[in-house]
Amino acid sequence: MSPDVVRLTDVRKTYGGRRNAVTALDGVTIGFPRATFTAVMGPSGSGKSTFLHCAAGLDRPTSGSVMLEDEELSKLSEVDLTKLRRDRVGFVFQAFNLLPAFSVQDNVTLPLRLAGKRVKAEVVDRVLAQVGLAERRKHLPGELSGGQQQRVAIARALITRPAVMFADEPTGALDTRTAREVLNLLRASVDQVGQTVVMVTHDPVAASYADRVVFLADGKLVGELNRPTAEAVAERMTHLGAWAESAGVR
Structure with a gap:
């Protein structure tokens, strides 16, 4: 078995017909090892969302393998793909996507119940404690702050012990302090329980919580930083933005 939890090999994704084809991903090859935190960045239109959707099995590439x-x-x-996503992939999005009439506990355990699996009290207790919401389990989403709602979403993603968690702009709707709390939680899930996290973000500070940052432009991987700082990421994005603009990337 590959040491990578997720591996993309020569992945291409093209939309449209022959006359109006748009290439969103252009021969992307990359792996994500277990218990690592990777941030994915790039200019608008660089292919970040398509990359995440293909890597997570939400969309099928035109060619190549995932x-x-x-x-x-x-x-x-x-x-089978739906079952695999439900059992082995966790998702966290900018919009928390919680069910407003469900309690915190019911939102968190929803993936298990949809899969017809028994909900073990000790597993629920562990995950709620992990995200700091043990005392809020009976609350409704509307009774929580934005940061608490995002922690519920993270707990929901963790409850199935997925092979990988994909996060799409998870701090985009949060203030700076709350965003830092959520990022610390993602970081802790990697360091303390060995979770693999892949996060799309536009924020250099958010990216600095990752082990590495990979950069996309025009559907291609164009570089990476290991042990990133916010300053180094911002500088790279500045140059990347200038390069992308000159290359006609939208």
Whole structure:
């Protein structure tokens, strides 16, 4: 088995027909090792969202392969792909996507119940404690702050012990202090329980919480930084933005 939890090999994604084809990903090859935190950055229109959707099995690449542990995603039926995402992939988005009539605990345990799995009290207790919401389990989302709602979303993503968690701009709707709390929680999930996290972000400060930052431009990987600082990421993005603008990237 590959040491990478997720591996993309020569992935291309093209939208439209032959006359109006748009290439969103252009031969991307990259792996994400277990228990690592990777940030994905790039100018608007660089292919970040398409990259995340293909890596997470939400969209099928036009060509190339996506491996999740021992599974080649392109070979799975839609039913099997849905089951794999439910059981082995966690998702956290900028919009918290909580059910407003469900309590914190019911929102967190929803993936288990949808899968027909028994909800073990000790697992729920552990995950709620991990995100600092043990005392809020009976509250409704509307009774929580934005940061607390995002922590519920993270707990929901962690409850199935997924192979990988994909986060799409998870701090985009949060203030600076609350964003820092959420990023510390993602960082702790990597360091303390060995979670693998892949996060799309536009924020150099958010990216500095990752082990490495990979940069996309015009659908291609154009560089990476290991042990990033916010300053180094911002500088790289400044140059990347200038390069992308001159290359006609939208």
